[in-house]
Amino acid sequence: MNSLLLILIASVVFLVAYVTYGAYLAKKWGIDPSRKTPAHTMNDGVDYMPAKAPVLLGHHFSSIAGAGPIVGPIGAAIFGWVPVFLWILIGSVFFGGVHDMGALFSSVRHDGKSLGEVIGVTIGKNGKKLFAIFAWLTLLLVIAAFTNIVANTFVAVPEAATASVLFIAVAIVFGIFVYRQGVSLAIGSIIGVALLILSIYLGTLFPLQLGKTAWMIILLGYIFVASVTPVWILLQPRDYLNSFLLYAMLIGGFVGVIFMRPAIQLAPVTSFTVGKSTLFPMLFVTVACGAISGFHSLVGSGTTAKQVDNEKDIRLVGYGSMLIEGILATLAIITASYIGADKFKELLGQGGPVNVFSSGIGDFMTSFGLPFATGKSFVALAISAFALTSLDTATRLARFIFQEFFDVSGEGQPSPLTNRYVSTCITVVLGGGLAFKGWKAIWPLFGSANQLLAALALLALGVWLKQSGREHKMATIPMIFMFAVTLVALIQLMFANLGNILLLFFSVALFILAIVLILQAKAAFSKTASISKK
Known part of the structure; x- marks a missing residue:
């Protein structure tokens, strides 16, 4: 099997899906380009602020991608490349795309508030509170997992650390000139990309070498x-400029596959049971980003919904971003599949899935003349940039949820726990404490919590769609499957973590919260439509 065929199949499937199914969802849900969005009606210059479609696409994709669509598919490669590839295709089109677009749309129609607000309207205040707790706990796991991944990447590729630090400075300058000095987006983009390239070059000259613990502390302060x-x-x-890194990486990997045409060495299917993991449910939990990810719903209904300039952008930003992530996930499984089992295990042991992916894409880029070391460093920078985006976006989202939870009046009246500095500090301290458990311990639980969050997001979307008189089966059918997958996975993790009190607590707490929310949603779903069609 030639890997070129895989990437071509994925590209064609996703393009057709965007043109057809994406348009179908927009029509059925009633997306209205003439309707003012919260970014305009509630513009505060801090969180609510309209962004042009290319900028918002860059922010949203950079936030949802992180290292997830790389770590997940490569980690699931133990089951063979065929089940991973099929799940990426089916999941992106009928699960993740619906989930992401629906979460963004429903949030825009609820003043850019989090998905918990949608649950509050459709299911009730208790459901809103329970979902807020669930989402906040999941975001702590996101912070813990991605802090580890970024720190590991910086230790393994110190050139990427230098470039990342310089890139943050470039992004701040870009923001000041474009948003406050009136420089056009086109000119700012050209200069910003040039400075980004310079940052990468300086990173190769002055690699910043620090230990993992030091990087983790710095990262927690940064977020x-x-x-x-x-x-x-x-x-x-930063997220807009990050998107150029992504596009360059995707194009480089895509073109490299075309020129190199590497043959797939990994077995199509290995076994239903590999070690202590079974294909069901662990494949669908491990491959989260790249197929469907609950974290995406928090981004869409958190930061992104507050920046949508026009409702017509929802399909591009919500559904389109998920399909682009599917391409990235396809490249990830190719990098794990073309090198053979022995080399795969060696690279995985040296630096984890990110090392496998960086080495693979760097190798593909040599087919059109780019030195392997340069290509690998560039890819490592791109991944760390996405992971950094996911990190501070997750922290901001956790702050939103924390503030909403303790805003008892619903009118934003100030109190210590609704203060953005206090709520952020609590989130960073707890997420950082969990981070020191290590990503290998956190990732399985993060995957289960993340996918269960996706099921809850689909549940909230399904209830809202029904109560507002819209078609809802496109949300409720994938919802049932995701609940089946994730509840079984959490039960398995409970038994696996009997000796780890902290992780056992998270597993049990998330399972109980999910069951209670399902029961409350079931009652709300069975009721006759009771809310207006927003």
């Missing part, structure tokens, strides 16, 4: 600062 500053200073410009 605190980044998550409380106005979006125009860092979040929007």
Whole structure:
């Protein structure tokens, strides 16, 4: 089997899906380009602020991608490349795309509030509180997992660490000139990309070498600062410029596969049981980003919904971003599949899935003349940039949820726990404490919690669609499957973590919260439509 065929199949399937199924969802749900979005009606210059479609696409994709669509498919390669590839295709089109677009759309129609607000309207205040707790706990796992991944990447590829630090400075300058000095987006983009390339070059000359613990402490301090500053200073410009890294990496990998045409060496299917893992449910939990990921719903209904300039952008940003991530996940499984089992295990042991992916794409790029070391460093920078985006976006989202949870009045009245600095500090301290458990211990639980969050997001979307008189089966059918997958996975993790009190607590707490929310949603879903069609 030639890997070129895999990437071509994925590209054609996703393009057709965007044109057909994406348009179908927009029509059925009633997306209205003439309707004003919260970014305009509630513009505060901090969190609510309209962004042009290319900028918002860059922010949203950079936030949802992180290292997830790389770590997940490569980790699931133990089951063979065929089940992973099929799940990426089916999941992106009928599960993740619906989930992401629906979460973004429903949030836009609820003043850009989090998905918990949608649950509050459709299921009730208790459901909203329970979902907020669930989402916040999941975001702590996101912070813990991605802090580890970024720190490991910086230790393994110190050139990427230097480039990342310089890139943050470039993004701040870009934000100031474009949003406050009136420089056009086109000119700013050209200069910003040039400075980005310079940052990569300087990184190769002056690699920043620190230990993992030092990097983790620095990263936790960074995400605190980044998550409380106005979006125009860092979040929007950095994520927009990040998108160029992504596009370059995707194009480089795609072109490299075309020229190199590497043959698939990994077995199509290995076994239903590999070690202590079974294909069901662990394949669908391990491959989260790249197929469907609950974290995406928090991004869509958190930062992204507050920046949508026009409802017509929802399909591009929500559904389109998920399909682009599917391409990235396809490249990831190719990098794990073309090198053979022995080499795969060796690279995995040296630096984890990110090392496998960076080495693979770097190798593909040599087919059109780029030195392997340069290609690998560039890919490592791109991955760390996405993971950093996911980190501070997750922290900002956790802050939103924390503030909403303790805003008892619903009117934003100030109190210590609704203060953005206090809520962010609590989130960073707890997420950081969990981070020191290590990503290998966190990732399986993160995957289960993340996918269960996706099922809950689909549940909230399904209830809202039904109660507002819209078609809902496109959300409820994948919801049932995701609940079956994730509840079984959590039960398995409970038994696996009997000796680890902290991880056992998370497993049990998430399972109980999910069951209670399912029961409350079932009652709400059976009721006759009771809310207006927003």
